[in-house]
Amino acid sequence: METPLPFGWKPLHLDRYDDTTDPDEHIDLYVTQVNLYTNDDAILLRVFWTSLTGAALAWYTQLPAGSIDNFDTLVRRFTAQYATSRPHHVTSAALASLRQSNDEPLRTFMERFASISVKIQNLNLEVRGKTQAKPYHGHKDKMKVTNDIQFKKAARANKGGRYDFYTPLSAPRVHILEEASNNNLLTLPPPGHSPNNADRSKHCRYHRNHGHTTEECRTLRDRIEELVQAGHLGQYVQR
Incomplete structure (x- = not known):
């Protein structure tokens, strides 16, 4: 029997998810909003479809019968389905790649720097304080933002890839590769050929050949950054 709605129940006042x-x-x-009336798991399950519209509602109606046993399961399925709709969180790497344009006034650049820094979660206060730093008298009075160790690391990681900056990671790429592969987020290419003069002490788990390590693999670095920017692998983003 379907769980009855609580006494005084009214339609939810929120934008339907699309x-x-x-x-x-x-x-x-x-x-x-539901907790204003009840925290009953059965009610949370019963009413959830009323908060959806469009493609999200179609996804919900196509869930296999019996595949959702409680609200927590529904939340996991829902957030996994629409993980790519999560906003991309700005990291300290964005500051590392920030540059003053040739025709950009210094004040405008400082304001742009400040507006980005406040969006970064758990940014070191010393780094955030650089938004008030005095510019050095060098070429076009650009701010000396790359002196911080976080910026130096990010800048070094930028070389030789598709992206202007790369999100700092909290785990070795070999571990992230395994996680992404196990969750079907990333498919390994066919095993690569190792040149005769390749360094046999270095092995790449992504290309499955010798000559460079998994950490040095530029292709894998690009693929991981692509997944991060799509909203995946958030547990490996350095906070």
């Missing part, structure tokens, strides 16, 4: 916005924010808004 797969284009942050799924985590939608869950928070949904649970907050």
Whole structure:
């Protein structure tokens, strides 16, 4: 028998989710409104479809019968389905790649630097304080933002890849490769050929050949950054 709605129940006042916005924010808004009446798991499950529209509602109606046993399971399925709709979090690497344009006034550049720094979660306060730093009198008075150790590391990681900057990671790329592969986020290419003069002491788990290590692999670095920017592998983003 279907669980009856609580006494005094009224339609929820929130924008219906259509797969284009942050799924985590939608869950928070949904649970907050339902909890005004009840925290019953059965009600959270029963009413959830009313908070969806468009492609998200179609996804929900196509879930196999019996595949959702509680609200926590539904949340996991929902957030995994729409993980790519999560906003891309700005990291300290964005500051490392920030440069003053030739025709950009110094004040405008400083304001741009400040506006980006406040969006970075858990940014070192000393780094954030650089938004008030005095410019050095060098070429076009550009700010000396790359002196911080976080910026130096990010800048070194930028060389030789598709992206202007790379998100700092909290785990070795070989571990991230294994996680991404196990979750079907990344497919390994056919084993690569190792040149006769390749350094046999170096092995790449991505290309499955010799000559460079997994950490040195530029292709893998690009693929991981691509996944991070699509909203995946958030657990490996350095905070």
